Amino acid sequence: MSIKRIGLLTSGGDAPGMNAAIRAITLKCINAGWDVIGIEAGYNGLFSLSSRPLTHQDVDNIIQRGGTILKTARCQTLKEDNGSELAAQQLDKLAIDALIVIGGDGSFRGATQINKFWPKPIIGIPGTIDNDINGTDQTIGFWTAIETALSCIDKIRDTADAFERIFVVEVMGRDCGFIAMESGIACAAEQIICKEIIENESDFLSKLYSSIQHAVTWQQTQSYVIVVAENALSISAQTLAQNIQSNTGVDTKSAILGYVQRGGAPVAMDRVLATQLGIAAVDALVQGKSGVMIGTLNNTLVEIPLADTGLKNTANQALIKRLKQFNFDLTD
Amino acid sequence: MSIKRIGLLTSGGDAPGMNAAIRAITLKCINAGWDVIGIEAGYNGLFSLSSRPLTHQDVDNIIQRGGTILKTARCQTLKEDNGSELAAQQLDKLAIDALIVIGGDGSFRGATQINKFWPKPIIGIPGTIDNDINGTDQTIGFWTAIETALSCIDKIRDTADAFERIFVVEVMGRDCGFIAMESGIACAAEQIICKEIIENESDFLSKLYSSIQHAVTWQQTQSYVIVVAENALSISAQTLAQNIQSNTGVDTKSAILGYVQRGGAPVAMDRVLATQLGIAAVDALVQGKSGVMIGTLNNTLVEIPLADTGLKNTANQALIKRLKQFNFDLTD
Amino acid sequence: MSIKRIGLLTSGGDAPGMNAAIRAITLKCINAGWDVIGIEAGYNGLFSLSSRPLTHQDVDNIIQRGGTILKTARCQTLKEDNGSELAAQQLDKLAIDALIVIGGDGSFRGATQINKFWPKPIIGIPGTIDNDINGTDQTIGFWTAIETALSCIDKIRDTADAFERIFVVEVMGRDCGFIAMESGIACAAEQIICKEIIENESDFLSKLYSSIQHAVTWQQTQSYVIVVAENALSISAQTLAQNIQSNTGVDTKSAILGYVQRGGAPVAMDRVLATQLGIAAVDALVQGKSGVMIGTLNNTLVEIPLADTGLKNTANQALIKRLKQFNFDLTD
Amino acid sequence: MSIKRIGLLTSGGDAPGMNAAIRAITLKCINAGWDVIGIEAGYNGLFSLSSRPLTHQDVDNIIQRGGTILKTARCQTLKEDNGSELAAQQLDKLAIDALIVIGGDGSFRGATQINKFWPKPIIGIPGTIDNDINGTDQTIGFWTAIETALSCIDKIRDTADAFERIFVVEVMGRDCGFIAMESGIACAAEQIICKEIIENESDFLSKLYSSIQHAVTWQQTQSYVIVVAENALSISAQTLAQNIQSNTGVDTKSAILGYVQRGGAPVAMDRVLATQLGIAAVDALVQGKSGVMIGTLNNTLVEIPLADTGLKNTANQALIKRLKQFNFDLTD
Structure with a gap:
């Protein structure tokens, strides 16, 4: 034919x-x-x-x-x-x-x-x-979404620095941590959270709060940005921010980047x-x-x-390894 | 001295x-x-x-x-x-x-x-x-925040068009509608909502739903973007989107631009x-x-x-007049 | 009718x-x-x-x-x-x-x-x-052209700083200095050159070279950016750069922003x-x-x-006054 | 040690x-x-x-x-x-x-x-x-320079379309065509010129003029953008533009992107x-x-x-193959 x-x-x-x-x-x-x-x-x-x-x-x-x-x-x-x-x-x-x-x-x-x-x-x-x-x-x-997320987080970093605040920024990715990982590395996020690296959410969050507490106490940064993939946690970005604030005493805000990540040149x-x-x-x-x-x-x-084709295996070992490689958190 | x-x-x-x-x-x-x-x-x-x-x-x-x-x-x-x-x-x-x-x-x-x-x-x-x-x-x-909001809404317009969706986009402004007004005019928003133009919220929303219903029925646009100032309504952007969807039957999403509007060059x-x-x-x-x-x-x-100095009078007549002047909504 | x-x-x-x-x-x-x-x-x-x-x-x-x-x-x-x-x-x-x-x-x-x-x-x-x-x-x-010129000059500033270079950047404006003036103020240009402020080109250039020489000697900045309006001088941006380099001994480059200033969202x-x-x-x-x-x-x-309507009077006194107001050149 | x-x-x-x-x-x-x-x-x-x-x-x-x-x-x-x-x-x-x-x-x-x-x-x-x-x-x-070049060329495309003009845009790359190639593909350039694809400049230019003449005659595009790598030709971008204009009768402008490509976030x-x-x-x-x-x-x-390490082989066969693959010029 x-x-x-x-x-x-x-x-x-x-x-x-x-x-x-x-x-x-x-x-x-x-x-x-x-x-x-x-x-x-x-x-x-x-x-x-x-x-x-x-x-x-x-x-x-x-x-x-x-x-x-x-x-x-x-x-x-x-x-x-x-x-x-x-x-x-x-x-x-x-x-x-x-x-x-x-x-x-x-x-x-x-x-x-x-x-x-x-x-x-x-x-x-x-x-x-x-x-x-x-x-x-x-x-x-994929790379356009990362770039859009990055330019938003760069802006959030400005205001986070000015107030010495903690920010929780939720990015897209459906069930995958790729946008979170690449935008998080690129914006020098203090923490990158995606489903792939969480074994037990409760343990993970305890460790997170204590890690933030440590960084804040030692004043190693002017601000603290946490990039979290949508669906990575059972709690919302807003709730996570509230929990961090109540655990650390530091003013913590959240931002959900949402649909802007789908558009643009x-x-x-x-x-x-x-x-x-x-x-x-x-x-x-x-x-x-x-x-x-x-x-x-x-x-x-x-x-x-x-x-x-189907979905990529979310227990992506390469991604986990990559994330650990970029972890500069001096508290670990 | x-x-x-x-x-x-x-x-x-x-x-x-x-x-x-x-x-x-x-x-x-x-x-x-x-x-x-x-x-x-x-x-x-x-x-x-x-x-x-x-x-x-x-x-x-x-x-x-x-x-x-x-x-x-x-x-x-x-x-x-x-x-x-x-x-x-x-x-x-x-x-x-x-x-x-x-x-x-x-x-x-x-x-x-x-x-x-x-x-x-x-x-x-x-x-x-x-x-x-x-x-x-x-x-x-002020104008940087407008520009940031605008470039975000331009991106949201892309995806709104692709899906022929309604979008509710919340911008900052504390109790003032200026960012909503200027970014709304600049992005060709189908509706701009700010506290200054609302006398009775319930009446306003009824009229809004019916206006959207009319526009959607007559398919005058590929998408429908509503820019709403924070604190303009007693309901959240998300709830407004849900109400619109249930009133019109058209897929409606929301986006809260948030802190990105505070940063950037x-x-x-x-x-x-x-x-x-x-x-x-x-x-x-x-x-x-x-x-x-x-x-x-x-x-x-x-x-x-x-x-x-104090706060500008929010019952800003000039702003209301200006907004009406830019209202191209053909359903009115 | x-x-x-x-x-x-x-x-x-x-x-x-x-x-x-x-x-x-x-x-x-x-x-x-x-x-x-x-x-x-x-x-x-x-x-x-x-x-x-x-x-x-x-x-x-x-x-x-x-x-x-x-x-x-x-x-x-x-x-x-x-x-x-x-x-x-x-x-x-x-x-x-x-x-x-x-x-x-x-x-x-x-x-x-x-x-x-x-x-x-x-x-x-x-x-x-x-x-x-x-x-x-x-x-x-007008303001879009300024913004485009500005974002270009911000980029040029990065590389000028890295090399501690002098840059001559030509912007548009036909016979008017407005784009040069606003973009020059906004990019913190060390010098803004437009026709309106030049009485005698030869005298002007002599004073310019000596002003640059002074600034460079005292190392008050990491770089030195000169924004020049098209048609402001009888010599090209490239020739101006060469003259500055031969007068000051400092590496000097030129950039003509050109038609990018006409386009874009x-x-x-x-x-x-x-x-x-x-x-x-x-x-x-x-x-x-x-x-x-x-x-x-x-x-x-x-x-x-x-x-x-016609063309604005180019011997614009307001513009000249405005420019002098923004002149932070410590050598004057 | x-x-x-x-x-x-x-x-x-x-x-x-x-x-x-x-x-x-x-x-x-x-x-x-x-x-x-x-x-x-x-x-x-x-x-x-x-x-x-x-x-x-x-x-x-x-x-x-x-x-x-x-x-x-x-x-x-x-x-x-x-x-x-x-x-x-x-x-x-x-x-x-x-x-x-x-x-x-x-x-x-x-x-x-x-x-x-x-x-x-x-x-x-x-x-x-x-x-x-x-x-x-x-x-x-590398990718930042491409992105900067691309966003400039997108702007130039706007004005080229408005006037139905031909534009010659020179990008950086020293002796390599990579920036020209990637930015040229990304901006939908009608022609991409780099040293790697030129065997005989005179023959190349003759073919170019005739190819442009053909496209212009058949009005297949609103504008015609030629991305040329610096040092690709023995003539300047400006001269190339003049030659094209005299060969085709179509208004042709040039733009040299220059040092903006070195800076920026x-x-x-x-x-x-x-x-x-x-x-x-x-x-x-x-x-x-x-x-x-x-x-x-x-x-x-x-x-x-x-x-x-040294310089990449400029007679890069992969690059030539890649460029030909992207050639949509309907006149060939």
């Missing part, structure tokens, strides 16, 4: 750089003489048949924009009993010959299911700020990565590949079966 | 640009042959006699830094019964001939009290991100304003002035008696 | 915030039940009849974008002998009832000429980074100003005004006859 | 992230019970014996600063006949037990020479924005890399290593003999 019409969609949480991937795929396909059909709002656009051809002009000047021009969504219909079968029929209605899905682990599970009823090529591109997809060192949007690295993965996805189709995600491991493009 | 030693302190909430004022005052005083004594952590440094002379080198390369190299604090001791009298004695112990206070309304109240027991020149410079000081169009830090306007006010404060001392705050009204430097 | 169709164009050098004005005008007109016809590439679009109606959707999400969605140009045809008469005819062909021009002094001269042959309302909005239009304290784009102040001026321009049409530019003087909206 | 006093210097062109490395090394050494002696202004500080112990406080809040708190320089004395021998003597005068040099290929050549006369451990850390050091995938400062990636390399350098000393640079290849820390 020869490919003539590529379907393209973004699905799940949006991530800066998705537009760069959309651009690369579109230009590469146009170069190859293929049509690219943008499907809107993730898999929802399949069911509602909301789609439009993408032209050179459509992808002009989008490489620098956050969000996704195709919109995104988490699709309920696909998860229903015969959702995958129905999706397959809709793809045929749109006369799609091959599908490229930019998204995260949920999006790839959906793609794998659809492939059972639609035996045409499907290629995945990892797009999520959480960097929690198995089989790739990086996902599109992508950093260079995410634009380059997204462009590279987009080109490779089209190349993979040319080579007859299907059912794989294009990832990058040790600076090399790789193809991972979509079925093997 | 001839002035030889200037005391200088920053007090209350820190604001980007305070360092620019410290620099200007220090250089201007050195030029005049005066010594500048930096008092640390606001009025606390008086009581603990924590101070140090400021040199040309100390203020080199600080104009671009957030926070304050002198630290800041809200001082409890000063508010105690004989706090002002004690502060006056401490100023004499430090052999201070004149005092410059960079801060907000609370800091100026403190200065006014001290002046009763210490009959030497005191000059105030308005430094607070909230822009809530009477007698000046702008305070140091000051924008040009705040650096220029702070430099100008710092120079004018020293000039005022040269001219024998005392008990005044240097402000700016309609691009002209003015001197306002510290006792008249 | 009742107005039904507004023509809108941007002309001359583009400035960040022009899109915010386009948005405000479009929404305000739609609210009033008027059509807005966007004319492309300045007055060129008149002659080529390149125009399109602007909708709510067209101006969605443009407030945060640099450039102008209507494109801009400097139009040669308009300057030709019967250019204005022809332009008037083209406006009639497009059935335009009133015209809003966003641009600088050249654009307003063009508008004034057209008005002689086309007796319908024309309103001007000052849009240029140079802030060189008579009759307004600020033009759209507008700062909050420019978005608010542009929105305000756009609304006021439509209001002026409602009130039957014509042949005026909407400006802002001392925080108040004003209407200036287009014929009186 | 047991190590007690570490000498630390930054040398050659400064790069954002050098301070992060200084911080990591200092904290790690303090943890190990060692003294760290900061030597000022590169090897110059050896000859002038300008040095000072670095404390925890000295490295507080420097991770986010561009430049280097130790200053840097290109040292002439070291290159003189017995420069290395003299440097060795000075190291002994300072009672240094081991030396860590953060810099580029010239700095490492110097270190290798000194090691001949000073048989104590020397470790190199690659710090240069140019990423031109053999034996490491990345150098400290380092991006997260550079802070993390610098921290990691700093820790590894101290670890290497603990393990008795000497005469090696710590680099990173495929995400793994490596040690490369200083003598093997």
